[in-house]
Amino acid sequence: MPHFTTEDAAVLRVAPDFDLGSIDPDSTPGFTGKKADAAALFTEHDEEIAELQERMFANARVGRAAPSVLLLLQGMDTSGKGGIVRHVIGGVDPQGVQIASFKAPTQEERGQDFLVRIREQLPAAGKIGVFDRSHYEDVLIQRVRAFAPPEEIERRYGAIVDFEDELAASGTKLIKVMLHISKGEQGARLAERLERPDKHWKYNPGDVDERLLWDQYQDAYEIALRRTSTETSPWYCVPANRKWFSRLVVKGLLLDALRGFDLQWPAADFDVEVEKRRLAESA
């Protein structure tokens, strides 16, 4: 069974005329199946993903120039970023994964260029990195809350494009995903966190403060995605009211990124026959 491919995801790609308001968070563009079909499909290529990841890891381990993947996740609170990490990345060998979660910058970080703390968390060669939030917060909450002056926000869009071009040139394949939920769905998910004592820890009164600025955030997302979706590192705006859909999409993008490297197992940098003899003699 074919997975949800990058080609299928073309319809989710952000173009310069991107209109976030026109995208229905309940929809499943590019996928004609139902939830049960997605469930069957979801684990279909897990072994292949595991093997491709190991191949990438192997190339880096023996010192060959190896690429890396960086899955960058953005979305409003409760949009399912953590679930993607658990369910999509959870299937990969943890030794090959590097996860960074970006909170509000510290006092020290605020004194540096916004990309400094980002660079420190880039995945090593051969690894799959995940950014749970990212440098995009510096043009999202920072824009909405006016934490930085407009001319600095303006400068950042270009700086981000340059930075991501540089990443691509150095062998890091970036997969940028915005998980797009509706305000109603967020309300329901936050209400569940308040209902269930085992979910209270996930709730923060500040979540409602941001929610009250919903429209401003949607604007900030639309502008940010428009201005930073490039040929090399496009944005995918993934409807995420149905978690099974957004997870299927991200897994497909990851699989295609790994396939795209077309990596072979690294050849031995030692004489295999000599080593077989040495091993036989070491019994």
Place this chain on the structure above:
Amino acid sequence: MPHFTTEDAAVLRVAPDFDLGSIDPDSTPGFTGKKADAAALFTEHDEEIAELQERMFANARVGRAAPSVLLLLQGMDTSGKGGIVRHVIGGVDPQGVQIASFKAPTQEERGQDFLVRIREQLPAAGKIGVFDRSHYEDVLIQRVRAFAPPEEIERRYGAIVDFEDELAASGTKLIKVMLHISKGEQGARLAERLERPDKHWKYNPGDVDERLLWDQYQDAYEIALRRTSTETSPWYCVPANRKWFSRLVVKGLLLDALRGFDLQWPAADFDVEVEKRRLAESA
């Protein structure tokens, strides 16, 4: 079905009169079932492990004093350390896991006390840390190869016990596992790496150099485990010729460590009713 418990593992605990040579790497002490029974048992408590891990993570997230777990893995090449990480730790939410793999120390690290680089990789509160090799290399290869003078090696056993007591006092539950394989089994596993081109990257000619010092390594392990197996942080010497057994044991030790914390979901540090009202008004 009960898991393989810490009580079952009592027979694997290293006592002061520990004799490594008397432990059969093919055996499965404490377990009366067969491979198929172990397979059934292996995933039985995955949901519970996931929930306990999330509970620990939650406590740390809301700023409560939260414990952490540190699974420390030692063993000769091919003893299955990577497989433990993949199969035991692979089931846990990657956001709650921190893996460190210790290679030969760099020039800079050699100029520092041997514990400096170890401390830098300790798991944060609420996390499950894994050490693939550890500070024990500093009394294993360093002893066998005489990379450090005897009196320094001698000093390290005590320094390790002090360090681990300190870890325990600060809330880190240490699980120390030596994966014990036979020389014959290692030979077979290395031969497989040489046979299969997709495994060549895992082979290093240096592996045979160390293998030639097998008996010296067994001695170094026996001494290290004897001298650092304490009431608080005991060593488990786990027969590892049968991978299904060693994985079952480690998963059981992890489950019991998490259960032992007896953690509750953290109570809300906000007024739940007030927040429900605020949320309702934010529609």
